[in-house]
Amino acid sequence: MKKYDIIIVGAGASGVFMSYELAKLDIDASVLMLDKGAPLEKRQCPIKKGAGNCLKCEPCHIMNGYGGAGTLSDGKYNITTQFGGDLHNYVGTEEAMDLMEYVDQVLCSMGGADAKLYSTASSELKTTALRNNLHLLEAKVRHLGTDRNVKILGRIFDYCKTKVESQFYTTISGVTREDDGTFNVMTDKGDVFNCKDLVLATGRSGSKWISDVCDKFGIKQKKNRVDIGVRVELPAEIFKHITDDVYESKIVYKTDKYNDMVRTFCMNPYGEVVAENTNGIVTVNGHSYADPALRTENTNFALLVSNKFTEPFKDSNEYGESIARLSNMLGGGVLLQRFGDLVKGRRSSDRRMEKCFTRPTLKATPGDLSLVIPKRQLDNIIEMIYALDKIAPGTANEDTLLYGVEVKFYNSKVEVDENLETKVEGLYALGDGSGVTHSLSQASASGVHVARILTEKYNGKEAK
Known part of the structure; x- marks a missing residue:
């Protein structure tokens, strides 16, 4: 059994930005990130290679792997609390917006600065829509594009890899808790990893798995x-x-x-x-x-x-x-x-x-x-x-x-507090997998939020 301080299950937007922030803050902790999908360079959908219809690959390269479902998407980050999740209901509206703005700064520093930032706040479209009984929600939008998005994620991975260990093609078969409060994470490969803090960040594709874990630990969820x-x-x-x-x-x-x-x-x-x-x-x-x-x-x-x-x-x-x-x-x-x-x-x-x-x-x-x-x-x-x-x-x-x-x-909304921690001490649920967020911006922001909380815990000082 190999022991770590922190294990992140899921390398989607929340897991990626959590690992980035942990590396940037130089957390005094050992960190492992696990994902059932492929590393970034291996994520190629067969349809792109001329396969025609979906071959139902398991796991799906579009949905799983480093960067999650957002990797091969069009790389669209909506900076808003009007849609895309409820992170602001946990951390406050001002803090949620600050976290999303910070995510945008990171993306720009990693190669997204040339991507245009749009805004609907003062658009004439809003007036035109209202005149026709339609309602335009307000947001700032950074569109990276699938091609640029992949390159940015590659740079983030390179930035984190010396601080955060990653393991791909790994499915979690079970999670248990020891008497000392630590968690054992079992994989389909027969490996068992132990950690003090366990972060559930599996995204949309891991909704059923997160639900099973929550049921096991008696954590309430809303499914509606x-x-x-x-x-x-x-x-x-x-x-x-x-x-x-x-x-x-x-x-x-x-x-x-x-x-x-x-x-x-x-x-x-x-x-x-x-x-x-x-x-x-x-x-x-x-x-x-x-x-x-x-x-x-x-x-x-x-x-x-x-x-x-x-x-x-x-x-x-x-x-x-x-x-x-x-x-x-x-x-x-x-x-x-x-x-x-x-x-x-x-x-x-x-x-x-x-x-x-x-x-x-x-x-x-x-x-x-x-x-x-x-x-x-x-x-x-x-x-x-x-x-x-x-x-x-x-x-x-x-x-x-x-x-x-x-x-x-919509993943079952897991009951968490302002730190996105469940009632089980040391067990966190964030990103789209928690039901708290439904967008790249808010999922990424939730990862940054928890990274700062855990850095403060392990480094003994406020991580801002």
């Missing part, structure tokens, strides 16, 4: 939300006046028919639609690049309907997974439908797609989303598309493409 929707793809010119101005437009709409909330999410100008494998279920997402040579002619974004459940229902993620399984069953993965076909009540076919002016960036199976997505959510999405058409004419064109399904699984 999942977002279900589609990934919209259309010619970039339609949203150009918006994306050139604010890049990421988080627009919220309350539908007339059901009074439900629908929102845009993860906008990728000149980007591409990609498949993700979460626990064996293929869903859809979007990426975009900083290099103009890698850009496409399309823009994509998600339209998500928020679903909150009440007693006696308890497993909202299973509800989302069941809908995604239907899509996988009918389409062998991701389904694709023209908006015009959807509103006319007919499936998209290979023949109809051949006549489509919008060229899809992801190979997907033409089909009928109405056979997969429940009527209420689908009605909300259609109403939202017509609402967006008022501020971005062309959104409701027949050849606007809808990929399904996109599901945002």
